[in-house]
Amino acid sequence: MIQTHLSRRAICAAAFLAATALAWGPSQAQQNGPVALTGARVIDGTGAAAIENATILMANGRITAVGPSASVTIPANATRVSMTGKTIVPGLINTHGHVTVDDNTKLPMPAHLQQVLKAYSDYGVTTVVSLGSSTLADEAEGFRIREAQRTGVPDRTRLVTAGMNAIGKTPEEARASVARLQSVKADLIKYHINGRADDMTPEIYGALVDEAKKRGLMTAVHIFYLKDAKLAIEKGTNALVHSVRDQDVDTQLIDMMKRNNIGYVPTLTRDLSVFVYETEPAFWQEPFFRKGLYRYQTEVDILKNPKLQEETRNSPAVQNIKKALLQANKNLKALADAGVLIGMGTDTSSPNDLGRWPGYFEHVEMEMMAQAGLTPMQVIKSATGDAARIMKLNDVGAIAPGKAADLLVLNANPLTNIRNTREIDSVWIAGRKL
């Protein structure tokens, strides 16, 4: 009994710490007065039915009211912006991105990180959870950017970062790795299980997860295999940030995930990117892609190389990923049907992996999730409210009083076709139109 009480208290303390660590300060103030967005269809991110002819009221970077226009009183000093004909959803949350440097980085490192964040925000992704820095220097720059955003007003995508991946050759090293990450104020802990001989043993990553829990930090794991997913959850891991791709998920996994409220992040575009450049993909010509060329051009030029495309075509490992992606689609549908918490995530800008476009691929990811069998409403919820729940981001992911005023305004209704998320009118962060 005593043990049960202790562990419950420890869990509560951990949850509290995690929540406070990720909260943005009250200083997201905007100098202007309140703003009322009127006449839009609003999809609030919770999965609730859309509100037609709604008004959203914002002040000091936060939402203060939302509802049918008839029910929201607009203060006399508010600036009114007509949104008739638009659909407004919460700014998108990418639960698995990377804001870091790689071999193809051309800009100085700080400018590179800022450019990646700009690409995300240009495409309506207003929060990114970066799950792995490449170097200690860009890890530190990420924390610096994050602090500036949280004490000021972000002018581009909000950065939540795990810093470098936690790792160790012994349980003690794994614990020390987590301790270091907490000392530099990582928002969460990410680690890798690849299903290879050089993986951390369950004993080692069990210590890693235990140390993170003790310190009030949530853990996210890279997995491929069903058995590794189960072991990671048994050890207390909070989120699987890739799909199970070796076999069908079973009721045992589903039960474990639901019982422990485990988040599942499919990252379907990650697998797409492994094989899609065996030829020139048609989407390179899409205007919606091309508006990101200021960030994408360097990698497009590399991937245009016919020799590289031929290598991709002839690689058995690459071709095997096509099968893995089919398995991922099937598992996503099964887990969503079972009521498992799904978060949109992409692995975009992963260091030294080509062709994972920050911003553009989040829209492809949502389309692929719909093709796997999710409804547009399920997809939107996974990219907003449920993404925030998985990553314990209490301030974002919903259009509700008290939440940050991070909004994606669309010219078409994504509930009728998920590709309408690409019809971007404007992106708002902390109540400010970018």
Ligand SMILES: [Zn+2]
């Ligand atoms: Zn990743």
